[in-house]
Amino acid sequence: MKITQLNLREVKIPLRFQFSQSNNAGALHSHSAILEVHTAEGIIGYGESCPRTYVTGEDIAAVQKGLQLVSPEIKGASIHSIEEVEDRLMQWEKKGIGPSVRCALELAFLDAWSKTQEKPLADILGSKPPEVISYSLILPLLRPASLEQLLPKIRHFSPPSVKLKVDAKLEETVNKIHLIRSFFGQELPIRVDVNGGWALQQAEKIIPRLIEQGITSFEQPLPAGQREGLAVLSQRFGKDVRIMADESLLSLEQAKRLIENGCVNHFNLKLSKLGGIFSSLKVYQLAHEHGIPCQLGAHFGETSLLTAAGILLGGMAGDLTAYEGAMGAFLLEKDITAPSITMGLDGRLDTQENLPKAGLGFIDEAALQQYTQAPAINASQILSSLKSNIKR
Ligand SMILES: [Mg+2]
Structure with a gap:
C-alpha cells in the first residue's frame, strides 16, 4: 500500500442535545479531526480523533501542526504490514506528534490497509x-x-x-x-x-x-x-x-x-x-x-x-x-x-x-462534506506552502 495523499478535515456535527461536563460547558457540536489517507491503489482510509484542549491540550491546529511534522515521511511511503504501521507511529511519536494525531493516523492507516486487503480489521x-x-x-x-x-x-x-x-x-x-x-x-x-x-x-x-x-x-x-x-x-x-x-x-x-x-x-x-x-x-x-x-x-x-x-x-x-x-x-x-x-x-x-466487512466504516461522503469546516486541510499542501514561504 503506497500513500499518495493526506487530507485533514475539521468536522463539526450538531448534537441532538447540548452536552456539558465540569471541564467543558454547553457543547452544541461534535468536534472531530477526520484524516484521509489516499493510496496509489485508489483506496481512501479514514481515521478520527477528538482533540480536546481540556484533555490532551490539543486542538485542530495542533493536529495540523503534528501532521506537518511527519507528512514528508508519509507521502510516498509504502506500507507492507500492520507491524510496520505501529513501528512508524512509534517513530513519529518520538518526533513529537500528540495522541490525537497518532490516533487519527493509526486509524486511517488501519482502515486503508483493511480495505486494500479486503479483510475485516478484527481478523487483521x-x-x-x-x-x-x-x-x-x-x-x-x-x-x-x-x-x-x-x-x-x-x-x-x-x-x-x-x-x-x-x-x-x-x-x-x-x-x-x-x-x-x-x-x-x-x-x-x-x-x-x-x-x-x-x-x-x-x-x-x-x-x-x-x-x-x-x-x-x-x-x-x-x-x-x-x-x-x-x-x-x-x-x-x-x-x-x-x-x-x-x-x-x-x-x-x-x-x-x-x-x-x-x-x-x-x-x-x-x-x-x-x-x-x-x-x-x-x-x-x-x-x-x-x-x-x-x-x-x-x-x-x-x-x-x-x-x-x-x-x-x-x-x-x-x-x-x-x-x-x-x-x-x-x-x-x-x-x-x-x-x-x-x-x-x-x-x-x-x-x-x-462491524464493517472491511475497515472502520463506509463513509457517507455527502454527510462528511456537509459537516467539514471549510477549508479542508491538505497536509502536503500546507507543507509546500510553508516551504515556498521560507524560500521567499
Ligand atoms: Mg471522563
Whole structure:
C-alpha cells in the first residue's frame, strides 16, 4: 500500500442535545479531526480523533501542526504490514506528534490497509469482540430542571447502566440520581464522572454521601495533576468503590506513575487521548498485569469510526468493565458513516452485525462534506506552502 495523499478535515456535527461536563460547558457540536489517507491503489482510509484542549491540550491546529511534522515521511511511503504501521507511529511519536494525531493516523492507516486487503480489521488485528456489547448511557452535567426536561425525551431507553456527569453541588446530584432512577429503575447502576471538578476536601465529603446513594464508581474526582490527592481517596474509599483515572491517564508513562503511587484502582481507556488502538492496548496490558481493571471510554460526539475502533480494542483487551460510546445517531444530527454504529435503546449492540466487512466504516461522503469546516486541510499542501514561504 503506497500513500499518495493526506487530507485533514475539521468536522463539526450538531448534537441532538447540548452536552456539558465540569471541564467543558454547553457543547452544541461534535468536534472531530477526520484524516484521509489516499493510496496509489485508489483506496481512501479514514481515521478520527477528538482533540480536546481540556484533555490532551490539543486542538485542530495542533493536529495540523503534528501532521506537518511527519507528512514528508508519509507521502510516498509504502506500507507492507500492520507491524510496520505501529513501528512508524512509534517513530513519529518520538518526533513529537500528540495522541490525537497518532490516533487519527493509526486509524486511517488501519482502515486503508483493511480495505486494500479486503479483510475485516478484527481478523487483521486478532480482535475477538464480544458478540453483544452493552453500552452505558452517558448523561451530561445539567441542572435538575434541564434533566427533568431531557429524561422524558429519552424515556424509551432502557440502559444497562448510566454514567452521570456531576459537579460539586451534592444535593442537586442526589436529586438527579433519584430522578434518573425514577425513569430507568431503582436498581440502575450509576457511575459518576467528575471531570476533575472536586477539591480533595469536597471529594472526601461527597463520596460517602454518594456511596449511600449506591454510587460505586467515581471517575476523575480531582484535577488531572493531583495524583497525591487521588491516592488519598483510593486509600480511604478504594476498597469499596472505583476511583478511576481519566484525564490523569494520557500515556503509558502516566499509567506507570498512577500504578506505582497507588493513585487509582480503575482506568478509563479512550482511543483519542491515548493515541489509538495499539497504545491503548499497551496501557490495558500494563494495568492488567497490576490488577487494575479498565473500562472503554469515549469523547462525546465521536462518530462511528471511533466506535468501531473501540469495539476492536475491546476484542483485543478482553475484559473491559464497561463500554461507553456508540451514541452515534442518538447524539449526532447525522453520523458520517452509513450505516451508523449506534447502540439499541437497551444499550445493546450486536458486533457481528455492526462491524464493517472491511475497515472502520463506509463513509457517507455527502454527510462528511456537509459537516467539514471549510477549508479542508491538505497536509502536503500546507507543507509546500510553508516551504515556498521560507524560500521567499
Ligand atoms: Mg471522563
